[in-house]
Amino acid sequence: MGEDIEKRIGWLRDEIRRHDRLYYVLNAPEVSDREYDRLFAELKKLESSHPELVTPDSPTQRVSGEPLEGFSTVAHAVAMLSIDNTYDADDLRAFDERVAKGLGAQDYDYVVELKIDGLAISLRYEQGVLVRAATRGDGTKGDDVSTNIRTIKAIPLRLENNGHMPDILEVRGEVYMPKAAFAALNRERIEQGEAEFANPRNAAAGSLKLLDARITATRKLSFFAYSVGQVSRRPAEGHYEVLQKLREMGLPVNPNIKKAADIEEVIRICLSWESKKTELDYQIDGMVIKVNRLDQHDILGSTHRAPRWCISYKFAAEQAETVVESIDVQVGKTGTLTPVANLKPVLLAGTTVKRATLHNFDEVRRLDVRQGDAVVIEKAGEIIPQVVKVLPAKRPSSAKPFAIPTE
Template identity: 55%
Template structure:
């Protein structure tokens, strides 16, 4: 038994070493030696073994990069050595002045500089103890930062264990978001009508400060390590210069930027800065200058630091590249979620390494705020050297012929009404049959939480749309086996199975259809509530805002969204076509509402909830079959605690009664139905 157990341990250790070596080759060296599928198989095998032998899971296992529940906040961290900010030089004259100050302290002693790219991201600290990553923190105010260890672990180029034994090491680095990842992230946020990040640096900072590490993991962050805070390598001599330190950090498996150069004097420094001012647009990440450091560490100590910044280093900052051009027109496009986005068409002009002929204007508020008109002369630049934006209108060049822009009231893709929901910056198309939204809408319609049509995944949906067989949801129910057999990858059996699955979905409960329609803000839970309240989709189609808002759990956003959706003639016509195809639009048992998942359970409410009034929470519990008590006892099933919970909370802890926060409380209702929270 013992021998078998040791063999399992050795197998797990071997898998971990192999996976981390592949992570290092892929994320640090950019030289992978296996395919993604081979990597996935290794990871799956490790996950299987760790699930079977959970006592063998270690903090440095590759499976532990993302884990745990979202946190409520970040703990503070005291930096053992202050993370000072750098003084800035905005021109070559200031670099010469910096060199003169260095010479004034070092005298005739020879010295040289190391020049590195200044990555535009978020400075962080990584602490390794006995080679294991134990803490990661933000710079904060330089003395105190925030503990973001869980988020930093999601960055695969950060080793969880160093490649060599080191007793204690604290390093500094810059976490950044690559340019293409920044563009993709902002594109997704714009489609959802969310606020856009101004530049990759803000995106990286916002991603690292997510309370849920799973969100950070999806943001494709990376890091370059550039310095040492403290080091104890058990008697060995640490590096004596910055250039040696960079090589040593690389040997530990840490990712160091390859673009750094040893310069003999300030003239070589200036030449290197000029090279990168011309080449910066070629990089896959954003830089906003270069950092110049005295190379020898003993000389750094002799130069010392002010309260704010070291005297042995300076940042050379690039000036922002801007250009003047003319707005020839403003057009709008429809995103896959219905967001209407205005874009300025410009006279082509070179900016930051490329020719710019259009600039996104994001939304109507930005156009109004900057007073951008068709025909205006404007100054443009690339936000974060990536996304072209209009910085300023040159109003002194106006001739009187400029035309103000108005957002359309009808969708340019389908003609449906365009609305701007209350409290949002984005305008949206309300048409469920909008061709610009068709693919995403069909994928959602067929998904598991909606109509749950087996075999109708994204690839098949794309085939159906491209073949012109499906132009809205109702067309699915007219598909035949013969039509499907003409498509690639369809045989007799798969075609028959899909037609049967589509037909079977006609009998789905009403709440599934309501959710499948893709009404904004209406998730699975809200769809159940609406189905339970109205019992018939035809009644929901004619419901007023006042009636909707009176329903417990239906707030203003959902009510407004439902009314906007149902008053659009194209959407009503779509629902009529679905009914003509025989799709069920009646709840099986409207009186049963959303069921009684909390039947027999006793709750006590205490404190102030963030999103629910006390009476609303009580109504939710009672509607779900539970009851609310005013005092805590051993018979209490749950205490729901908001802010300032008081003595009831303390008594619950003392008696061992489960205490729920607001989100966990709301999740109870969906768990009762076996579904996720909206």
């Protein structure tokens, strides 16, 4: 009987991991949420009855029961460098000229990826098991956020052994909050009288730095892997191929990654996403361009802060000009006051905007925003409309300073 229970527990763990991979990595779920929850509930019940059979990598062990007192610091085995960035196609051509000069007569190609707007994370796997997760921090050391990272179902606690899995594998990637989860979280915070998060990146970062993993588990964070750090052996010789191997191991890799033969193809791919980015269910703030061959990464090297084989192309925030018709003050459940500008309707990033947050009264004072003002608005994280600038030259003579409530 005991052997049968142990086999059943093993089967349930493998089946739940398989369904996690189908859902988060392959985007091809086979079962309903209800059936998945039934499998999970059975595993949890069996482990509760047989605690001696519980293992750290079991799907039931993602959420810790007790809050942490604080985060310890972790040194990165391989530094997590920054990436140089540009907003200009000619700068990409200049980057290509530097790459060509650095590689001499060698042929090379590029990999173009979406720049996910989240929080950079390093995941350390040993013998295929997740043993530690750390934030980027200052690039040489970061915070150990393993307890919170384990709550993210998109991140496997144990990798699939595809024959290319190194004994030691550090996976670098981005933790992010999908747009729908971000909108739902902010609605909840407004109802509870708490301040909204300004954008999905801030929400993801704040969620990972919570001391109580049980709260983090409710935040519906997700993850994309985009490179490796320390490895006992390279899974492949090209960056594009490494990402395919990571996907085979069960790690989520963004499906929109493309190879490009030359810099002009790179530029075409980047420009095509300027208009398509709003169709995604997660936030991106640009593209990342990398030389493909890993041995050429070694040749090109890096400066003290950024690799020479990589650059990001940033999208400029889309803005629109409109007029403030009035300013309201919203009252949260706990009495928190939030000023909101009612606007002359204007089209911005694919939707008609009629209201924009002013965040707080300090922001109202800083902007000196008034009824009747012409203002520039943009969407924070392409989601929340906000006033970023007042145009004083267009201010009507009748405009009066906003009377900030004292009670």
